[in-house]
Amino acid sequence: MPRSERDFPIQVLLVEDSPGDVRLTQEAFRDADPAVHLHVANDGVEAMAFLRRRGGHGDAPRPDLILLDLNLPRMDGREVLAHIKEDDDLKTIPTIILTTSEAEVDIVKSYQLQANCYLNKPVQLDAFESLVRSINDFWLTKAQLPLPQ
Amino acid sequence: MTRHVLLIEDNPGDVRLMQEAFRGADPAIELHVARDGLEAVAFLKREGSYAAAPRPDLIFLDLGLPKIDGREVLAGIKEDDSLKAIPTIILTASDAQEDIAKGYQLQANCYLSKPVQLEAFDSLMRGVVDFWLVKAKLPQHR
Numbered sequence: 001m002p003r004s005e006r007d008f009p010i011q012v013l014l015v016e017d018s019p020g021d022v023r024l025t026q027e028a029f030r031d032a033d034p035a036v037h038l039h040v041a042n043d044g045v046e047a048m049a050f051l052r053r054r055g056g057h058g059d060a061p062r063p064d065l066i067l068l069d070l071n072l073p074r075m076d077g078r079e080v081l082a083h084i085k086e087d088d089d090l091k092t093i094p095t096i097i098l099t100t101s102e103a104e105v106d107i108v109k110s111y112q113l114q115a116n117c118y119l120n121k122p123v124q125l126d127a128f129e130s131l132v133r134s135i136n137d138f139w140l141t142k143a144q145l146p147l148p149q
Numbered sequence: 150m151t152r153h154v155l156l157i158e159d160n161p162g163d164v165r166l167m168q169e170a171f172r173g174a175d176p177a178i179e180l181h182v183a184r185d186g187l188e189a190v191a192f193l194k195r196e197g198s199y200a201a202a203p204r205p206d207l208i209f210l211d212l213g214l215p216k217i218d219g220r221e222v223l224a225g226i227k228e229d230d231s232l233k234a235i236p237t238i239i240l241t242a243s244d245a246q247e248d249i250a251k252g253y254q255l256q257a258n259c260y261l262s263k264p265v266q267l268e269a270f271d272s273l274m275r276g277v278v279d280f281w282l283v284k285a286k287l288p289q290h291r
Binding site for chain 2: 085088091092093094102104107108111112114116117118119120131134137138139142143144145146147
């Protein structure tokens with residue numbers, strides 16, 4: 001549904017354990033689009049609790065988009081991705097891998113597990129901000145996203 | 150490095166617009182066209198006259214197609230372990246919520262509606278090329 005016809009805000013779940021990367025992503029989204037409401041899960045277990053509205057996440061909104069790091073404490077990002085894409089209710093949420101890994105094995109494995117897209121976190125700050133703007137511009141304004149059921 | 154993009158589209162006007170958009174965006178992109186679902190499946194499985202077809206780095210798929218419908222083509226790609234890792238983007242005139250939800254259920258990587266206005270179409274395609282062929286990491290093929 002085009003952005004203009006949607007109810008605001010846009011809900012984005014960031015699954016990321018590095019406090020520095022969380023902070024940078026928050027700031028970049030705030031600059032790119034104030035309508036984005038960024039929720040943060042610091043590990044894979046918390047991410048699944050948020051998505052299934054369990055353990056203190058009873059009021060969690062359904063995300064319009066998920067940004068998922070691969071290397072996470074407690075439950076790995078690959079496992080989180082597999083759980084999302086095996087769940088008929090959650091599998092329609094576009095899930096983007098955002099990781100420092102450029103290893104071909106991680107790229108292929110993520111697409112095999114039906115990640116919607118795979119992105120490398122740039123080390124340079126301005127490149128990171130530019131990537132977040134691109135995510136916002138492409139996924140949250142150009143792409144059609146499913147409405148929450 | 151040449152990037153191979155497979156466009157599955159039956160409307161000659163839309164094929165032409167996509168060819169122009171990709172040529173303008175990046176001459177290293179080689180666009181292959183399948184005009185219906187059957188041809189798309191033959192290309193992807195290298196059947197018949199497609200024995201030498203390259204594996205696409207990216208697929209654009211219309212939904213309303215002759216012979217085999219786009220949803221069926223998508224389901225076939227995503228059920229095939231050798232093809233499922235190829236990012237497959239639905240590009241269709243439909244913006245019906247039912248089609249969008251069904252597309253993501255079938256594990257389309259992304260769903261885009263074709264804008265009617267030419268300028269908006271070009272702008273969308275520039276965005277697509279920048280995001281999917283510059284920023285996104287795609288699986289390599291050997």
